[in-house]
Amino acid sequence: MESGNKSSALCYSSSTNGRQARSASVIVIGGGIAGLAAARALHDASFQVLLLESRARLGGRIHTDYSCGFPVDLGASWLHGVCEENPLAPLIGRLGLPLYRTSGDNSVLYDHDLESCAFFDLDGKRVPQELVAEVGKTVENIMEEANKVRQECSEDMSLRRAFSLIFERRPELRLEGLHFKVLQWYLCRMEGWFAADADNISLNCWAEEELLPGGHGLMVRGYLPVINTLAKGLDVRLGHRVTNIVRRYNGVKVTVEDGRTFAADAAIITVPLGVLKSQSIRFEPKLPDWKEAAIADIGVGIENKIVLHFEKVFWPNVEFLGVVADSSSSCSYFLNLHRATGHSVLVYMPCGQLAKDIEQMSDEAAANFAFMQLKKILPDASSPIRYVVSHWGTDINSLGSYSCGVVGKPQDLFEKLRIPVDNLFFAGEATSSSYQGSLHGAFATGLMAAEDCRMRVLERYGELDLFHPVMGEEASISVPLLITRM
CATH class of the missing domain: 3.90.660.10 (Polyamine Oxidase; Chain A, domain 2)
Known part of the structure; x- marks a missing residue:
């Protein structure tokens, strides 16, 4: 599945199934779980979808490594929330992928x-x-006290600072x-x-x-089968690092590192937050101040x-x-x-x-x-x-593992990062208002971005029928069903 040449284009498939040339088109930037979820949903809704990925492989911060002779996930490896409410659970279940439950405690x-x-x-x-x-029970008491500190204090603080305050007021919790x-x-x-x-x-x-209920389950065979399933039949270009995105009232133009350009009605941006922070992608016109502030103020952990x-x-x-x-x-x-x-x-x-x-x-x-x-x-x-x-912090395609809140910054930044800008839509774990840092959060935002994009584009074409959404009957993944499970 991997391409030996990162600069080359690779198509997983490019069948149009008789679509008219006027078919609505979308460029998805980033081949992680969010980008694949968005591309899959739009492809099954009869959109022309092109997915651009900078790496020589798909998956993003999902990377199932086989160098030991068997699968080992170097990135995401758990399903956090082994339950029907998890939007990934139906797909994993249909693929028959085994989970090893490491805890029933969510x-x-x-x-x-x-x-x-x-x-x-x-x-x-x-x-x-x-x-x-015994210490675990003490930690639970400390966590309860931490909630009290949070409610009493008008300003945010670090977790370590909160622990210090707790030990001052509850010295019996010191160990x-x-x-x-x-x-x-x-x-x-x-x-x-x-x-x-x-x-x-x-x-x-x-x-x-x-946290979703159901505890935590380890993907025994790794997440690559999920990635392969989502990618099946999509037009994927590996080794295509996006450097410039121009948005106009009638579409978008995306430029990659070697100077080639691609045009579409809209784009869904799913690159990691660390990449957005690096400003390696130039936006014309520049993103609104509130969007740039969200990118700058959300933290990235390693x-x-x-x-x-x-x-x-x-x-x-x-x-x-x-x-x-x-x-x-x-x-x-x-x-x-x-x-x-x-x-x-x-x-x-x-x-x-x-x-x-x-x-x-x-x-x-x-x-x-x-x-x-x-x-x-x-x-x-x-x-x-x-x-x-693994090197998630220094890998130029990720520049971090996953997002986290920064001390003193508002909690609505994740939602602001998700909000579209004209015909640019955003998805990924850092855009999940409830489940940032999680695989199911990233997957769900990909589906949401696809639906927002679909409605916006078809509305402009004058083809939107809210009572009869244009979804492919042959879709291998039922997007509405997954959305209702969120």
């Missing part, structure tokens, strides 16, 4: 059930499970010794959820975090994965290994893929400043760093036979 703290985890201190001593659960180290691990998990350090996590954004493939399993038969320490930045965790997939793989997942620091290393040095963390808790660990390292 919370930020417990995306893994505690009984399926093993915790160690930096001396390699196993932390009693009862102690971890010492091993209990304190486990508390730092819980904070480390929260930082991983937002892909940012506690100093940069907005208390307001944290409190507004919404979480990476260092995949360590071993010849055989030497670690406990648990879902993941937690490392407790004196600070959240010194804590860590390893996902055990052997439980879910049968492969002898551990995945180290640094976030925030630590992830940024590791991205400056070579892949070999990064893998060695992760292995040294593992050796601290399992001194007899054997060396990995292969490793794979």
